[in-house]
Each structure stands twice: as C-alpha cells, then as structure tokens.
Amino acid sequence: MKEKVLIVEDDLSLSRMLQINLEKEGYIVQVAKDGPRALAVASYELPDLIILDVGLPGLDGFAVAEALKKDLRTRYIPIIMLTAYSGLKDKLTGFEKGVEDYIPKPFDLPELLARVKAVLKRAGRRKVIDELTGFPGENEIREEFEKKISENQPTALIFIEVKEDYPKGKELQKVLKKVSEVLWSVLDPEREIASYLGGKKFALLTTPIRAMQICVPIIRKFERLQGKSFEGKLRVVGEESEEGAHLLLAVVTSEELIKDYRGAKERAEEMLEKARSMAGSVWLDFKQFAREIR
Numbered sequence: 001m002k003e004k005v006l007i008v009e010d011d012l013s014l015s016r017m018l019q020i021n022l023e024k025e026g027y028i029v030q031v032a033k034d035g036p037r038a039l040a041v042a043s044y045e046l047p048d049l050i051i052l053d054v055g056l057p058g059l060d061g062f063a064v065a066e067a068l069k070k071d072l073r074t075r076y077i078p079i080i081m082l083t084a085y086s087g088l089k090d091k092l093t094g095f096e097k098g099v100e101d102y103i104p105k106p107f108d109l110p111e112l113l114a115r116v117k118a119v120l121k122r123a124g125r126r127k128v129i130d131e132l133t134g135f136p137g138e139n140e141i142r143e144e145f146e147k148k149i150s151e152n153q154p155t156a157l158i159f160i161e162v163k164e165d166y167p168k169g170k171e172l173q174k175v176l177k178k179v180s181e182v183l184w185s186v187l188d189p190e191r192e193i194a195s196y197l198g199g200k201k202f203a204l205l206t207t208p209i210r211a212m213q214i215c216v217p218i219i220r221k222f223e224r225l226q227g228k229s230f231e232g233k234l235r236v237v238g239e240e241s242e243e244g245a246h247l248l249l250a251v252v253t254s255e256e257l258i259k260d261y262r263g264a265k266e267r268a269e270e271m272l273e274k275a276r277s278m279a280g281s282v283w284l285d286f287k288q289f290a291r292e293i294r
C-alpha cells in the first residue's frame, strides 16, 4: 500500500516541488498551505507522515504540531519539521516526541527524501495503530498510565472485553469495529487514550470520575448498535442471557494502590473473570467487586 505524506507549506513553489518529487518516489501526496487546513486534512486523511514548515501564517508549525499531538487520532503521525530558523535545535529538544526529525532550510532534496524514507520505515516498524479499530496498541496506554501514576495524578483504566456467544472470524471483526466506534464516540481525545489490546480486549485511560460516568453510556451505545436496549441500572447486570455480543467492563483506579499497569491489568482480569459469569453486559468497579466477593 502506498504511504501518504502531507506537506504543510505556505510557499507554493516549494510545496509543489516537494509534491512532484515525493510522488516520483511513489508516495500519495497532499498539500495544505496553512495550519487550520493541515489539521483538518490530517485528522481526516490520517497521513503516514507530515512534513511541516515552521514558518506559516497564523498558526505556526509548532502550534500545528502541538495540536496534532493533542488529538488521539493524529498524535502518532510522525512529523518532519522544515525550518529556516537558526537555533531551532534548542526549541525542538523541549518538544518531546511527535517531531521525529527536523531539516533546516534550504535543504538538499535527496537528503530530505532519504529522511522521509527513514522516518516512515521507523514508524512502520512500530505499527502503533491497529487498522481495524484505529487504536494504538497496548504500549501506548501502559506508558501513559505509568506516567500518570508516577506524577500522582488520579487515573483510571477501564478494561473492556467482548463477550460473545457466536461471533468468530469476520463476525468478531464486525463486533470489534462496533466497539471501537463506540469508544471513539465517547472518548475525549484531548484527555483520554484508548488502546486495542488484541483479541477481544480494549482499554481506556481516563480519570476515576469520568470512568464512573462513561461505563453505562459505552454499554448502552454498544447494545443500541446491535439493536438491543440496555436498561442500565447503576453498576451491574444486563438482561438475562441474551444471545450475541456483550461488553464486560472493569474499572481500576489509581486510588486502589495500583503500582503499575501490570498490577492494574491483573486486578481487572480478576474482575472480568467474575463478570464473564454474569448475564448480559456488565460493568464493575473495584468497590463493587470487593463487596461482591466478600
């Protein structure tokens, strides 16, 4: 499959030259001439790489990169920054990940093409985005969770598992696609992260308060997508053994003295084990779980 490159550059003769040469290399190329357009195209097209000029009218390249990094959909897209400024290296070192590389202007074309290739190769190896669900893999949520824990921020993980009696193969893929649609529709990409953990599992990182608020909507939306209704009482239990796919949710929060992601996952696994034996879609938080097992 051809890789997509987005060029963000207000100098049209330069972007044209880049476009022609990148297309020669076999890439699909799009061009945006300012920041707002770049953000719109990036979130819609999800390019594999963005070549981003720093000097743009209005929203400059740094602001664009920052906005891209804040959005869950675009935060993993590697960026190569183009700049005519000197002393940029210092500015970029404070910039964390997200900017993979920078190239001072004027640049040497073969050099730029080589860097494009190298960055895409690196990004391809990581393969953070799962194609079916649109979510990154488990590493992302693990790292983010442990970062929040180390900063003593109140944090919650919602582990989500599909419980299904019949779906296999393609059917299961459809169900996973529905789950991801639901998660995309509830999550706030500026504050929350979701990952696809593989198999039938997802996880969502949020705050403890939000976690309590969004479990029922997640289940409800999912059941509705399948043409069912879920009269969610607070906390547990869906309908009596209904056929088809259901969702099991286990909420683990930093308030329960969880030290790391692994600990959270083990705790959630115990909860999911219990949830699997219950009818319909279920969500459990730890307090509920602790009461239940007593």
Ligand code: CA
Residues within 6 Å of the ligand: 009, 010, 011, 053, 054, 055, 056
């Ligand atoms: Ca410029």
